[in-house]
Amino acid sequence: MTGVVGRFAPSPTGALHLGSLIAATASYLNAKQQGGRWLLRMDDIDTPRVVTGSDALILKTLADFGFEWDGVIYQSQRHEVYRHALAQLQARDHLYACLCTRKQLKDRGSHFPFYDRHCRDRNIKTADIHTALRLKTPLEGAWQWRDLIQGEQQTRWQIDTDDFIIQRSDGIFAYHLACALDDVDFGITEVIRGADLLASTAPQQLIQSLLGKSSPNYAHHPLITDAQTGIKFSKASHAPALDTKNAARLVLQALSFLGQCPPTRLEKEPLMPIWQWAITNWQLKAVPKQTPAPRALLF
Numbered sequence: 001m002t003g004v005v006g007r008f009a010p011s012p013t014g015a016l017h018l019g020s021l022i023a024a025t026a027s028y029l030n031a032k033q034q035g036g037r038w039l040l041r042m043d044d045i046d047t048p049r050v051v052t053g054s055d056a057l058i059l060k061t062l063a064d065f066g067f068e069w070d071g072v073i074y075q076s077q078r079h080e081v082y083r084h085a086l087a088q089l090q091a092r093d094h095l096y097a098c099l100c101t102r103k104q105l106k107d108r109g110s111h112f113p114f115y116d117r118h119c120r121d122r123n124i125k126t127a128d129i130h131t132a133l134r135l136k137t138p139l140e141g142a143w144q145w146r147d148l149i150q151g152e153q154q155t156r157w158q159i160d161t162d163d164f165i166i167q168r169s170d171g172i173f174a175y176h177l178a179c180a181l182d183d184v185d186f187g188i189t190e191v192i193r194g195a196d197l198l199a200s201t202a203p204q205q206l207i208q209s210l211l212g213k214s215s216p217n218y219a220h221h222p223l224i225t226d227a228q229t230g231i232k233f234s235k236a237s238h239a240p241a242l243d244t245k246n247a248a249r250l251v252l253q254a255l256s257f258l259g260q261c262p263p264t265r266l267e268k269e270p271l272m273p274i275w276q277w278a279i280t281n282w283q284l285k286a287v288p289k290q291t292p293a294p295r296a297l298l299f
Contacts, residue, residue: 005039005187006030006036006189006192007038008023008028008039008069009043009179010040010042010043011042011044011046012042012044012050013049014051014054015058015241015242016242017242018239018242018250018253019194020242021242021250021254022194022257023192026193026219027190027191028067029278029279030190030192030219030284032282038068038069039069039070039071039188040069040073041072041075041186042055042058042072042075043075043178043179044074045076045173046172047076048172059072064247065244065250065251065271066247066251073186078182079173081181081185082173085181085207085211086177088211089207089210089211093136094136094210095135095136095166096136097119097124097126097129097133098118098131098163098165099119099124099129100115100118100132114158116162117158119134130169131169132165132167132169133165133166134164134166135166135176135210137157137158137161137164137206139158142157143202143206148217148218148284149284149287149289150219150289151289153201155202160199161202161203164176164203166207180203180204180205181211183204183208183215184211189217191218191219192218192220192221192284193219193221194220195220197220219287221258222288222289223291247271248270251271251274252267257292259283259286259287259288259292260278260281260283260286263277
């Protein structure tokens with residue numbers, strides 16, 4: 001085993017779909033090809049959206065598709081860790097309370113959907129009012145980092161992002177905080193995920209930096225979209241659940257989408273030889289930046 005640790009982080013809000021399989025395949029192969037570990041993380045921190053039994057269904061689906069993992073993490077079991085990090089950020093004056101609703105922000109005009117820092121200097125007391133907590137991002141400048149697929153990236157503070165929420169007004173810890181801490185605490189060295197999360201990288205790296213932590217490497221693969229509508233495969237778009245009876249064919253489709261060019265002889269093989277070939281031949285540099293043409297996915 002090497003020091004490489006990857007992860008796949010589904011939300012237990014429903015069944016996995018083809019987009020999920022592509023993300024899982026990319027992170028799994030990039031870790032396993034280097035002799036590393038691969039963890040599963042259930043992003044179940046947003047409890048109102050969690051569907052009972054989805055975590056078990058996700059684990060069964062991944063097992064049926066031949067994935068082998070080295071541990072399972074549940075965000076819902078890490079509340080004390082998130083509270084401690086919040087206390088640290090508050091003590092260092094990195095946070096402020098916010099009373100604004102989405103409607104109020106939209107009504108105020110030109111900055112929507114980015115937050116306009118309306119509450120940044122109001123010194124609202126969180127002990128008396130049910131508020132959200134926002135992180136103070138720099139008022140100018142840019143955050144630069146290199147994506148292993150997409151190349152050099154730059155996030156301009158207050159233009160490409162804003163003073164984002166890290167604890168919601170209902171008390172739920174926000175995605176950026178939980179994800180940033182989880183990746184650090186579990187020694188994740190590489191985050192391989194979909195390009196829809198590209199904009200999440202700078203906020204998560206900022207949190208890690210403010211807490212004195214190092215960030216993992218990041219790589220964002222393209223998203224598979226519906227050939228007719230152009231909408232990405234997701235639970236919100238009602239993407240069909242993965243069919244475990246066609247697991248081998250779907251893994252080959254995921255490999256093709258990721259630019260790995262599996263040989264045609266594998267089309268007649270069961271899952272194990274496909275994974276053996278994929279682990280041996282995986283190349284992150286072959287993953288395209290943009291979504292391939294739909295016809296490239298057909299066998």
